[in-house]
Amino acid sequence: MNSPQNVAGSPTPVSRLLASVAKCTVVCVLLLQTIGCGRQPETTDGLQAISVQLNWYPEVEHGGVYQSVVDGTYRSLDLQVAIEPGGRATPIAPELEMGRSQFAITNADDVVLFRAQGADVVAVAAAVQNHPRCILVRADSGVMEWSDLAGMTLQRQAGRAFLDFLEQRGHLNDVRQVPYHGSITGMLTDPKVAVQAYSVAEPLIAQQQGLEVMTLMVSDLGWNPYSSVLVTTGDMIRDQPEVVRAMVKGTVDGWRQYLQSPDEANAAILQANQHGMTAEALQFGAEQMRPLAMPNGDLDEVGQMTSERWTELVQQMSELGLVDLEKVQPSDCFTTAFLQL
Structure with a gap:
């Protein structure tokens, strides 16, 4: 039915009101999709659909994530994981805050900066203990x-x-x-x-x-923030703890497998990286990554984080004038609750 109009053909006050309501409704829906509604992962074929945003082009620093995709580890945990490649200026925090990705890979010092900027980003596992x-x-x-x-x-x-x-x-x-x-x-x-x-x-x-x-x-x-850190949001931790637990387990298991046998994941990384990456470079990188992820040669080190390391990092960044200790607490930057695998 057409909207009622006056004799001059102009919309009546009622029709203008209805049009305004409709317009506001569309705008509100779009805003909700942008800032909140995208937070909850969808379910596909019985699997929880998850997006992981990388902080750079696919390389060995993301080996554990690719490993768990290609060998089916994530699927065995009822997760369907899509990997989103990054680049030179990947907006990690906005991607998480707006719900376009539920998880991301970044560095520990970036987590501290994100929190200083007001983003509720939390580290849930650190694959690499010594920064490259x-x-x-x-x-x-x-x-x-x-x-x-x-x-x-x-x-x-x-x-x-x-x-x-x-x-x-x-x-x-x-x-x-x-x-x-x-x-x-x-x-x-x-x-x-x-x-x-x-x-x-x-x-x-x-x-x-x-x-x-x-x-x-x-x-x-002495500057040694964790790297290849799996992060998510406080909302995901509070609202979807079992999804977070499954993602942490799948990612840590993937890293442990990758550090022992990287060929399968490296093939997937090579296919995904169109920026001059070579198989030889990936093989070299995986070899160099082992002592960084396992300083003591123990696979159980992979993924672990300590309060001492985070406290030292936040203190260093405060001394550099990068963060305010009143606004960023080390205990808010990470949790080990999901590392009890």
Whole structure:
């Protein structure tokens, strides 16, 4: 039925009211879908549909998640897991807060920053105990230790917390900092160029380019946030604890299997990564990942977190002026409640 109109053809007050109500209803529905209604995972064929947002392009840092997808571990726990690749500026916290993904992979220092910004993001498992962050230098650069970096040019991604840590400790004094564009190309022609890197990836890339390199591990200086951390929201923990428990178990089991036999998952990662990844690089990365995930050679270390490590990290970030201790409590950043596997 057409809306009633006056003799001039203009909508009556009643019709304008009805149109306004209809418009508001549509807007409200869209808002709810955006900020809240997407939080609850759907059920498909008896399986709980879950989305996991990666913090970077698919690489070995996500090996455990791919492992549990390809070998059916998640499905055995009644989960249907979809992996969402990340990139250079993946909005992890918004993806979780708006419910487009129920879980994500990130680093522990990012969790602290998310919470400082008001996002209720919580770590539920940490796959990698020692962070792979390093500074990569050529063997012929003359750099043997951190104090030798003076006079070098460092290609880095501005705004990363580890840079604040290095600057606070004086390790970047007299170091020229320039943007990092995701490549070690600058090192090929200039021995005085260093790049930020992960020890599980860039050293092999450099070797393939004919460069002899060495790594300065940032963790050796005391900056060592957990990495490859599985996170979710406080809402998921409160409203869907059994889903969280299943996801934690599946992810930790996947990592333990991946660290022993990564070939199947690496094949899936290679298929998903269209940014120059190679099978050789993934094999190298998986080998380098083992001592980082299992510093004592024990598979039971995988996934574990301690209050001491989180407290130290939050304190360090407070000293760097990155967070306010009155707003971010270490105990709010993580929970081990789902690690009793």
